[in-house]
Amino acid sequence: MKEITCIVCPRGCRMQAAEENGVITVVGNSCKRGYDFAVSELTDPKRTVCSTVRTAFPDVPVLPVRVSGEIPKARIFDVMRQIGAVCVKVRLGRGDTVIENVLDLGVDVIATSDILIENGKAGGNI
Amino acid sequence: MTNDRYDVIVIGGGPAGLAAAVSAHDNDARVLLIEREARLGGILKQCIHDGFGLLRFGEKLSGPEYAERYIDMFRARDIPALTLTFVTKIVKTEQGFEVHAVNRQGISVHYAHALVLATGCRERTAKQVFIHGTRPSGVFTAGTAQHFVNLLGEMPAKKCVILGSGDIGLIMARRLTLEGARVLGVYEAKPTPSGLTRNLQQCLYDYDIPLHLSHTVTRVFGVDRLEGVEISEVDENMKPIPGTQTRLDCDALILSVGLIPENELAESLGVEIDPKTKGPYCDGQCMTGVPGVFSCGNALHVNDLVDYVSENAAAAGKAAALYTPAPQKYVPLHADGSFLYIVPQRLDLNRDNTKVAVYFRSGGDFNKTRLSVTADGREVFAKKYAFLRPPEMEKLELDFGAFGLTEESDIRFALQLQAEKEREA
Ligand SMILES: Cc1cc2nc3c(=O)[nH]c(=O)nc-3n(C[C@H](O)[C@H](O)[C@H](O)COP(=O)(O)OP(=O)(O)OC[C@H]3O[C@@H](n4cnc5c(N)ncnc54)[C@H](O)[C@@H]3O)c2cc1C
Ligand code: SF4
Numbered sequence: 001m002k003e004i005t006c007i008v009c010p011r012g013c014r015m016q017a018a019e020e021n022g023v024i025t026v027v028g029n030s031c032k033r034g035y036d037f038a039v040s041e042l043t044d045p046k047r048t049v050c051s052t053v054r055t056a057f058p059d060v061p062v063l064p065v066r067v068s069g070e071i072p073k074a075r076i077f078d079v080m081r082q083i084g085a086v087c088v089k090v091r092l093g094r095g096d097t098v099i100e101n102v103l104d105l106g107v108d109v110i111a112t113s114d115i116l117i118e119n120g121k122a123g124g125n126i
Numbered sequence: 127m128t129n130d131r132y133d134v135i136v137i138g139g140g141p142a143g144l145a146a147a148v149s150a151h152d153n154d155a156r157v158l159l160i161e162r163e164a165r166l167g168g169i170l171k172q173c174i175h176d177g178f179g180l181l182r183f184g185e186k187l188s189g190p191e192y193a194e195r196y197i198d199m200f201r202a203r204d205i206p207a208l209t210l211t212f213v214t215k216i217v218k219t220e221q222g223f224e225v226h227a228v229n230r231q232g233i234s235v236h237y238a239h240a241l242v243l244a245t246g247c248r249e250r251t252a253k254q255v256f257i258h259g260t261r262p263s264g265v266f267t268a269g270t271a272q273h274f275v276n277l278l279g280e281m282p283a284k285k286c287v288i289l290g291s292g293d294i295g296l297i298m299a300r301r302l303t304l305e306g307a308r309v310l311g312v313y314e315a316k317p318t319p320s321g322l323t324r325n326l327q328q329c330l331y332d333y334d335i336p337l338h339l340s341h342t343v344t345r346v347f348g349v350d351r352l353e354g355v356e357i358s359e360v361d362e363n364m365k366p367i368p369g370t371q372t373r374l375d376c377d378a379l380i381l382s383v384g385l386i387p388e389n390e391l392a393e394s395l396g397v398e399i400d401p402k403t404k405g406p407y408c409d410g411q412c413m414t415g416v417p418g419v420f421s422c423g424n425a426l427h428v429n430d431l432v433d434y435v436s437e438n439a440a441a442a443g444k445a446a447a448l449y450t451p452a453p454q455k456y457v458p459l460h461a462d463g464s465f466l467y468i469v470p471q472r473l474d475l476n477r478d479n480t481k482v483a484v485y486f487r488s489g490g491d492f493n494k495t496r497l498s499v500t501a502d503g504r505e506v507f508a509k510k511y512a513f514l515r516p517p518e519m520e521k522l523e524l525d526f527g528a529f530g531l532t533e534e535s536d537i538r539f540a541l542q543l544q545a546e547k548e549r550e551a
Contacts, residue, residue: 005327009180010431012323012518030512047332050175050188051304052276062279064174064190073332080304094194112174113190115165 004041006034017042046070049079050112053098055088059119063088065098069107078103091116132158134446135225135238137213137391140168141432142423142439143244144196149443150242151203157447158236159205160227162212166200167193168246169269169424170432172276175297177324181433192432208234216241216395222418240418240446243406244439245388247424249294251381258345264352268294268382275301283378287355288312289343291319291326293430293517295382300329309335310374312382313357315342315364318491320384322430322517344371346379355379385428395419402467403427409456409474410482410526412442417454420446427469427485430519434485441483452476457535464489464541466516473526473537480527486539488514494544497522501529501537514541 006013006029015028017038026038040046048070052062071079082102092098092111099109134150136143139161147159165171170178173189180186183195200207211229218224222239249267266282272294274282284307288295291314299309312330317340319326330337338357344366345356354375358366387405389397397406397414405426406414414421422442423435455475461468466487473479488495492514499507506529507522514520531537 005323007324007328010177010322010324010518012327014323014513047328048176048186049304052174052279054279062276064188064276066174066176066188076304094191112188113171114194115190118165 002042004038006037008033008037045073047073047076049076049083051080051083053083053086053088053109055116057088057091057116057119060116063092063098063116064112065109066112067102067105067107068110071102071105071107075103075105079105079109083109088116091120093117130158131237132156133239134158134242134443135160135223135236135240136242136244136443137225138168138244138246138423138425139163139166139207139209140244140246140423141170141193141196142246142425142435142442143168143242144193144200145436145439146242146244146420146422146443146446147205147207148196148199148203149440150447151205151443153444153447155447157205158238159200159207160211160213160225160236161207161209164210166197166207166209172269172272173297174276175301178432181431182436189432196436213391216391218395218416240420240449242420242422242439242442242446243389243392243414243425244421244423244442245391245425247385247387247428249381250384250386257343259356260346260349262346262348262350262352264348264377265346265379266381268292268298268380271298271302271378271380275305281305281307283307283376283380285310285376286378286380287343287357287374287376288380288382290314290381290383291316291321291337291339292382292384293321293325294385295380296321296325296329298380298382299335300333303333303335309333310376311336311338313338313341313343315340315360317362318516320382320517323515342366343379347373352377352379385424387425387428389421389425392419392421392425397421400467400471403469405469407471408469409454409472409477410470410479411445411474411477412438412470413445413449413474413477417451418446418449420449427467429485430517434519434521438483438485445477455533457531457533457537459484459537459539461486461539462541464492465539468539473531475531475533478527479531480525482524482526484522484524485519486522487516487519488541489516491515492541492543496542496544498540498542499524499537500540501531501535503536510544 050066133155170189170193178192215226347354359370422439468486
């Protein structure tokens with residue numbers, strides 16, 4: 001049996017999951033999403049990653065980014081290395097792609113703020 | 127000196143202030159928002175992690191995305207905002223309020239019929255926790271660390287210890303780890319963690335960062351720069367146990383020891399503060415004890431979910447827009463000792479109480495609990511909870527209008543542990 005805290009919503013249900021003959025049973029979840037999360041934790045744990053990328057603009061040294069969907073938990077640091085290698089040279093906005101299909105994982109790394117565009121309008125550098 | 131008149135002035139441009147301003151505007155008020163920083167968005171500008179907006183938008187957004195959605199709504203309404211403007215003083219007058227502010231252009235005074243205080247909260251600092259030793263650099267709050275990493279792109283630590291298990295500390299433990307720092311551990315003096323259970327999972331356990339409960343930092347080492355800290359175990363009264371000290375070498379001590387609602391302006395107006403929430407006492411309309419002054423968001427009580435902040439602030443903004451002076455007819459909401467607090471703390475029977483959001487935290491970890499609300503001994507509402515924990519705030523919506531309340535009514539909130547109840551039966 002495995003103790004799992006559901007991280008899908010803020011309730012943070014504490015669940016117990018057990019696997020027997022390939023059948024997974026879950027108790028302690030308050031909804032179906034908790035069950036799905038427990039199954040994924042036992043078979044193929046997934047997470048999201050949020051970070052920042054460097055920019056070429058002195059007024060905004062870093063731009064916040066996140067992955068557009070979940071990635072395997074084991075690949076978090078691989079994705080972080082890709083994010084760490086980027087330097088943004090154009091004034092991207094919220095939702096714009098920073099890295100397309102990162103490491104072939106089927107998700108993009110996207111910007112999560114309009115700060116570069118806003119500062120550009122306000123007469124920031126470049 | 128310039129001056130101008132508004133129905134509602136909102137102070138603070140974080141998620142609470144933005145939602146309050148939008149809602150006041152939508153209720154036909156002439157609104158001005160004043161924010162001391164250059165950009166709107168408040169603390170969410172630096173909360174680049176996701177998890178915001180699940181309740182409000184049904185999406186898992188990062189802090190900046192959530193804030194900017196509200197900024198878009200705010201701008202779409204052409205509501206005037208003064209940024210880089212600090213409110214220094216508020217004076218109550220016969221017609222309303224005089225709001226004194228300073229910015230690069232100088233001093234200005236603005237007049238309002240009603241005020242919404244959305245000034246957020248601040249972090250407890252090193253001065254407020256007692257630690258022996260020198261005062262080297264390298265000791266700072268989790269919010270400061272967050273500002274450095276997420277806004278300035280600078281790493282403030284290579285190898286650090288986190289004191290306190292508040293959510294910002296947990297979030298920063300993960301963030302610093304992702305950026306290549308070593309987080310030696312999170313040390314919490316209390317026997318239970320302060321942060322959300324899901325943050326313990328996704329910020330600490332996912333990264334094998336140890337959490338040490340009933341432990342605290344008792345000494346810091348280093349002259350100019352922090353070189354290490356001494357950790358001690360504490361007893362049930364949170365007193366360090368002699369002989370349990372160990373030394374850890376590190377270049378930063380990050381404090382996540384709590385947040386306090388920011389209410390300097392409120393207090394200067396004579397608003398009475400609840401010692402439990404450290405925010406103003408308020409009624410079902412988010413109005414404080416000073417008529418015409420409304421409070422919302424983290425200034426009212428520290429929230430863990432911004433979704434609730436937006437909702438509560440929208441209610442405050444609407445109430446401020448619709449505000450007309452009337453004598454108060456208060457009836458208190460009594461919460462028994464099993465609650466940490468409830469908000470609001472009272473109702474004003476001269477106002478609309480048909481749809482009142484009640485926020486509460488339990489005073490301890492309770493499994494299988496029944497919440498019961500009684501009016502004059504008669505149960506008017508009940509709800510069962512599988513578990514209640516102090517870090518996870520709960521919300522109810524109650525129609526107090528249906529309970530036939532008078533000024534003499536005795537309204538009580540109680541938490542009954544189900545096991546106890548069964549024993550009684
Ligand atoms: C590190 C951290 C992590 C969090 N994580 C989550 C999470 O994962 N999920 C979630 O849902 N919520 C999270 N929250 C909670 C959420 O961010 C807050 O509840 C929310 O930002 C509070 O909004 P607010 O508008 O009340 O306060 P703030 O965002 O603090 O805004 C207050 C504003 O008032 C301004 N101000 C103050 N005094 C004055 C003055 N005198 N004159 C002019 N302006 C003034 C300040 O500059 C500030 O912009 C987190 C909070 C923090 C700090
Ligand atoms: S099980 Fe459902 S209610 Fe519980 S934390 Fe997960 S998603 Fe939320």
